[in-house]
Amino acid sequence: MGNKMEDVKESIIQQTKGPTLGEQLWLPKLLSDGCVLQQGEGTRVWGKTLPYMGVTAELGAARGGLDSELPDIVSSTRSDSKGDWQILFPELKPGGPFSLTVRTESGGFRRVEDVYVGEVFVCAGQSNMELPMERVRDRYPEEFERMEEPLIRLYKVREQYDFNGPLMDHEKAEWKGCSKESIGGFSAVSYFFGRYLLEDRKVPVGLINLSLGGTPAEAWMGREALLSYPEAIETLEKYRDSNFVKEQIQRNERLQKEWHDRIDEEDSGFKNLEKPWKEIQLPGFLEDAGLGNFCGSIWLKKKFQVPETMAKKAAKLWLGTLVDSDRTYVNGVLVGETFYQYPPRKYQIPEGLLNCGENEIVIRLVCDNGKGRMTPGKIYAVFTETERISLEGVWEYRVGFSCGPAPQTDFVSGKPTGLFNAMVAPCLSYTVKGVLWYQGESNDKNPYTYKDLLQRLILYWREVWKQERLPFVVAQLPGFSIDLKKDSQAWPMIRDAQAQAARIPDVAVTVNLDLGEWNDLHPLNKKEVARRMALAARGMIYGEPVVYKGPELRGWKVTGNRVELFFDAGEGKKIRVKDGAGAEAFQLAGDDGVFYRAEGQVKDNQVSVWRKELEKPMYLRYGYENAPQKGLLLNEEGLLASPFCLKLEGGEGLV
Missing domain, CATH: 2.60.120.260 (Galactose-binding domain-like)
Known part of the structure; x- marks a missing residue:
């Protein structure tokens, strides 16, 4: 083959940036003990070996497994000139535990134990997707007393970034089954979604958690998806220099240390009698x-x-x-x-x-x-x-x-493409059922671009995952206000951008305004967030006859100073107002764009709103505040209408 064996082994090690080569055969961490493979046709397994080498993968029952009577599934292929290979299993039935065995003609051998087949979802985003069960222990103590549940398995990818192209494997990641020892580290949204999905589908659930607090959408996108954002590309070019990155990290640490050290040195202390209390x-x-x-x-x-x-x-x-x-x-x-x-x-x-x-x-x-x-x-x-x-x-x-304020930290992990290259890219060959996306808080400094960014991210992930209709379930941002300017429109604009993502086929958006906490960026009710995402998955992905959307605006009409809005709450069903309030969530404005709280009434599926001071309303907003609490519309299943903003031209219109 033109290369000595040791040279080929070293070449493979270098290309995978770290993985060791066992007997001329490498598998990614995703294909390790405890993994969950997606059921159905065309489930992919892959790895690296010597060039032009025959490779065989066999999925068989583990000794003592519940599915020991099932026949083994065997598929073969041959690696390419670089030693890359992939195998598509024809059809996998749910169950487990199984053993996955991979062999090569040259004697390479790997066996992966405790393998299950079921439904696999990517759970991605920032801190509210990352938030672990340990943080909500006091709200859900019963979850920590449950028996071990091997059919819910989490693959948590630790923080890693790279600005010089996609990586082949994760540096730190592993599969874990749910147990009393491991549940505290599970992402809360991922865990509860897994619980709901297991109860509904009755098959093993694999959850790939790709999340990191404080990260904007650009960090989770590849360079090709950001070419029309020159500032992002300019930033990326700087961070592709490893020395620059190292200097930034050292600068962050030095400035923070100097600031805190100065306070420690100058602090007059608790017992300084010269300063009165x-x-x-x-x-x-x-x-x-x-x-x-x-x-x-x-x-x-x-x-x-x-x-x-x-x-x-x-x-x-x-x-x-x-x-x-x-x-x-x-x-x-x-x-x-x-x-x-x-x-x-x-x-x-x-x-x-x-x-x-x-x-x-x-x-x-x-x-x-x-x-x-x-x-x-x-x-x-x-x-x-x-x-x-x-x-x-x-x-x-x-x-x-x-003293003066602390120096601002330059969070390297949030720069464009870094998390996509190091955390998302190694997953792209793994067959998955769908994506749960909970992110947007860190894009509030420039909310005008989020609509485009989110839609680009969805379409880009579908392209690189090679799943044209890869379903996305997006969690719309909940109510929050304490750290936001009172009249800021950033969060309402991001929610609006998230709602508009649902216009893309196979995208569902859950509304969570009522699940937020005005005084906490990380609200604790992650169970209901997950339930709504599970409902969306059941309805959109699996086609179950469940209601997973709140009331939807179908049309409006302006008569004098009154605006009538018509909603669809489901066949034969009516909308209602949360907590029995009136139309407090609606606002109206005239030509000057100054919004006033509307008066109004709700009857059946129609909402009438007005403001005496406005003879001719030109704009209408619903739920368009940081943390609206009164007058929110919901259906009989308790799901909320998404916030929206209308320009009332022509006297009437359809959405």
Whole structure:
């Protein structure tokens, strides 16, 4: 074949950027112990070996498996001039566990155990798709007590980026079955979707989780999909230089360290008697105490009384969320610390620390960007299973050190193409049933482009996955407002862009306005998010007779200052208003584009709205706010209408 054996082995190792070559045969991590293969025709397995080598793949029953009576499935092929090979199994029936055995003519041999056949979904996006079950443990404690469920299996890809072209394999990734030991690390949306799908389809479920917090859509797209975005391509060209990337990472670390070190050195401390303590009402915002735009360290303290029945007992300390990082002490003992704003502060007070009578909690809070707070609407308490002490009310504070804002971090992993190349590309040969997409928060700085970006991403993934009708289920962003400007239209625009993606065939969009938390970027009700995505999969992908869409606007008519809107809520069914409210979710504007809250009424499947001050309404919006709560429309199944914005031209129209 023109090459020595050792040269060929080294060539394969280099091309796969890391995988070891066992007996001249390499398989990707996706084809490893515990994997789930997609049932049906044309399921692909692939790898690398020597050039022009015969390869045989056999899927057979594992010893003692439930499907031991099924015949083995055997397919063969020959590798190409580069040693690449792929095999399409003719038809796979659901079941398992099986063994996947791959052999080559030269003696290469690999066996993959504990293989199942069922339904495989990609679960992709940013932090709300990544959020693990551990973060929602207190909301769903029963899920952590379930028996082991080997038919739900997660392939979690760890953070990795590359700006110089698609990789062949993941650096860190593995399949895990659901158990009491592993469930905490499962993506919550992925897990609950898997539960619903298993209950419905009664086959093994494989979930490939490709998600990373704080990442825009551009990071999940290949270069070819971004050619009409010159700024993205310009950024990509800079990050293709590995030395530049290294310098950026080092710069981030150096600037952050210098900023925090300076605070640590200059902080006058908790016991500095020269600075008096002042009162502050918490939870709340520091700016409410005259500390607007405060950056640096601030000390917060509160005394609380512990009854004899709680004294010396272990207890829980919940402090909602704090902006930005904290170290928290109870009676002088460090009980917990968190390094950024988003995780909930749930600390353990060890046995013996709480005294009968007076106790003290002290928090050293470091504020990065002038928006320090104890987030309102959260739980602030010390409690056991039977008793609870509220920590809300009057606290005291003392500034430790005031300075300028923390340097902005250049998040390398969010740059264009990096995550696509390193996390998505190695999956493209894996046969999947569909994609769950939950992302958009990090595109709110430029929401005008998101409609195009999302549609490009969907079409591009279909092209490179070589599945022309690859179904997508998109989770529309829920309600959220605390970190957004009051009149900002960024999130409503992104929701609108997501809704419009449903115009592409085989794309469904779930509406989640009511599942958000105004004061938390990471709402906890991931089970209902997953249920709605599972309904969409059942209806759109599997063709089941289930309702998976909320009421849909079918037309409108303007008569004087009144706008009548006509909705379809399903055959013979009517729309209703969440919580029995009126038309509070509707807004009207005239020629000047200034919107006013509408008055209105809902009857059957018709909504009439008006505003006395507007003789001729020209624009109408529904649900077009950061976190609308009143007047949301839903069908009899409890699914919401998607937000929309209309220009009321011509007196009437159809959507």
